Structure formats: C-alpha cells, structure tokens
Amino acid sequence: MVPGTARYTDVDTWYAEAVANGWTDGLPVNPPTTAAVAAGVRALARDGAEVLGVVPPRRGLATVEQVVVNSVMAGCPPEALPVVVAALDAVLDPVFELAAVQLTTNACAPLVVVSGPAVAELGFNPAEGAFAGGSRATATVGRALRLILRNIGGSVPGDTCKVTHGHPGWFSFCVAERADASPWPPFHTARGFPESASCATVFACQAPFPLYVPGSPNRVLRVLGTSMATPGVNMFFGGGQVLLVFAPRVARSLAAAGLNRAAVAARVWQEAHYSLGALRAGQIFETEGHTFYWGARHPAPDLTALDDDATLPMVDSPGDIHILVSGGDGQFWVGFCPGWGEFGGLAVTREIEAVS
C-alpha cells in the first residue's frame, strides 16, 4: 500500500481491509474519511503536511494528517487531538528512547497521563474505572497513540515488535488525574509545570497491579514498598522508574498524617529495598549479568563488599517514584505500574497546547 486515499463500499469492507493490512489492533477502527480527517486537521489549526516527527522503528513521517487519520480511526474527538499531539511529542523526546520501547520484549506500553483543566474540559474519566475507559476521551486518546505507534511507527507484535505478552494497555492506555479529590497539587507540578497548565505525561509501564493497603499510614507505606521490591520486577536488574496510582482515600489518609507527595515518595523509596541476605539465601544471583541486582546498570554497587544485613534500593531515588491520584473511592487501592527500567520509556511531560 502506498500513501493516498481509497474508496470502500461500506464500513464492514473498510474494517476487513484494515485487518488484512494490519492497520488495527484487531478491534474495529472508524474509517478515516476525507471529511473527518479534514475536520480534525482544521481543529488542530495546523497544516496537514506538517511533520511532527519521525516514528520508529520503521520511521514513518508523523504528519499532522496521519496523526489525525489514526486518531479518527481510534474514535478520538477533534477537541481531544491536542492531547494526542502532546503525547506524541513526548514519546518522541530522546529521553523516552521510543525505538527501544517499540522493540522491547518487555510488556511496557506508553501510558498517557492527563492532568489539569483538560481532564474535565474534554471529559476524561478520573474516577471509578480510571484505567478502564469509561469515557470517550480516555479510551480514544490512549488508542490513538497506540495506532500511531503501530501504523506510523510500524511497531507490530510478531513482526517488528518482540513483546512477549504485552498487556491490555496495548489497545489503549490512558489515565486522568482526579485533582478534585486529591490532597496534593496537580501531578504535572511535580514535573515542573505550572498548576494552571493542562499536561500529558507519557511513561512506558505495565498495567496497574492493584495493591490493597488498608491500615495506618505507616502500614500503607510499608506494604507498598515491600510489595514492589521483588526480584521479578524489572527494576531489580534495570533500575528506572515506577508509577503509583493512589485511590483518593489512600492519598487523603497519608496527607492527613502530614505527608505530601514528596514525603510519600521518600518513604516508599525507603521501604522499597531488597534484602541482600534474602537474595543470597534465595540463590537469586547466578553467573550471568541479568541475574544480578542492577545487573544492567552502570555503575552498579560492589555486592562483595556488603554483608547480608545490607539493603539495596529498588530505584535510584524518590524522584523515580511518580505519584498520581486517580480512581474510585470505594476502597484502599494503589495501582503499581513498574516501568521498563532505565532502558527507556522514562516519564516525559508536555503541556497540551490550546488551539487558537
């Protein structure tokens, strides 16, 4: 297939063609009609031929038009296109190492975290089912980015992508901050952006593993840390970053104990340590580098100089633990989203540009 336009008799025929050509993740995709694409380009108030970037691994040109094409396929409404553009710009930041993220065997997928006034203005769902869609904006912004990475970038599992399992976020992976129920300043302020901004933060990570944390603030933080620091999680050999998504009532409980976001991250970092003695007793270390604590990191600590009482941090610093408030108020849950490690997919934030 070459770039251009084509005609189909009906939606079903279009869908069959999309499946045959690998333009979809398997789910139905809206036909990117010339009218809908033109409307999307107008909504962005940009030239459709403008190149926003080159998307690896197959290095397709992400023109405004092609971004809109994939967004229309995802069902993304025109008013949410600036979020897609911001997310794309973020994953194309060299810090994110998108080429490596697109090719890795790790299950990580770029999560789009939306924060600021845009959450309410565009109808994202930050409450119950925050990761489960529940709104057109949440479902389709996440899916638009996935289709862009697939169709423009050419990352197709089994072909150019060696992801072993993936996770459901490979269909759509987007979550919004629940600022009105959070005791802390907006997520993007911890990323260096003004409180009044609307932002998209991308972070390549796993689907949230729910950690159940009732009890005192001390217990919450101990359970979080000890539940996170296991040798099977990629941070064990690769360091990197993690995201914790706090249900509002857990966040409020910690805040009531005088803990702000930074203090929570610091305490969780303290708790998220490996016991060197337990690792040795459990015969976790073998001869090959991948079996070592931070085995892929450079520099790495001299374990021969440490006795069994030593503890080893899961990640470099509290700054590598991102904390978001989102989700329902029903119970005491925290979603644990480990990243890929320091190999790539590190968090990058962009302000969502308002269309003038």
Added chain:
Amino acid sequence: MIEVVLPVPRRDDAVRPLARRPATLRGGRLGLLDGWGDRRPDGSFTMYPLMAAVDRVAAARWAVAEVVWRKKDRAGSPASAAQLAVMAGCTAVVTGICLSGGCTAGAVGDAAELERRGVPTVTLCQDNFVRLAVAYATALGYPDLPLLVYPAPVGGNLAEGATALVEDRAEVLVSALTGGG
C-alpha cells in the same frame, strides 16, 4: 461509498551504501561496541561473553594490532558521542548484543551510524531477533547491514557457549568486515 485517507505514512526509503571494507584486519584496530557487558559481583563490567569471544578470536586469527572495547551505559540507547568517536577511528567494529528487543534497536542504530561514518560493522544478533534487526536496519537505510546470527540459548544463560559460537562463525564475521581477505 466511503472515501478514506489511508493510514499509510510516507517514509524515507533511501538505501544507503555500506562503508567500504578493507582488504584485511591485519594490523588494524578492531572496535567492540558492547551494549551489555558482563557484570561482576563487585559491580564492575567486563566484556559480554560473546564480545570476549570475538576478542579472543580476533587475537588468535586476525592479527589485529589493537582491540578497543567500550560498554554503553544503556543497551537500548545510542552509543554516546564520545564512544562513537572512538569507534569511528577503528578499522572495523563489532556491535551488539541483539539478545532482546531494546538492545537490538541500540546495536543496529549504532551500526548504521558507524556505516554512515565509513566504518565497516557487523552486529551480533540472536536468531530470534533477526527480523527485528533487519526491519530497523532497513528503516535506517541499510537493508543489508551485516549481522552475525547465532542461535538463542534454550536456558536462562544468554551467553552459554559463546566462544564456540563465535569460533564457528569466525569466517562469516571476518568476511562481513573485510573484502573477504
């Protein structure tokens, strides 16, 4: 009828020529650009076993004057500017190891950049990542980027039998880096 704009992007399909190969590696400088290294318990790194095997074979069979080894900080990332500058001063370079997805991107990207700078390369690639490596190399303009393919180990030790593997493929390796001499 429904008229759609196809989700088919434009790409740069230009094919770039590989770097000119020297007649021989004898007396030359061989660069080893190592994405992984082999971590020792004291936190230091030595060559990844496959790279170490190339080092031994190079010394025993190719009479290179010098081997320069550099370990990247992150396997999936491009080599640093300083590391690329060192490698660009070599007669030929072996990059790798493509034993997973991200590091394939890193190693192939480095090889493509060095070929662009006129340095012959060959990339060590596990057989289950060849398709990935070729796709990315093609996207970078080098569909014929030389790969030294070896079978993926069944067990958990990714470097088992490294020397034997490299020795078995030594002629393929040197042919990729030279004019066949």
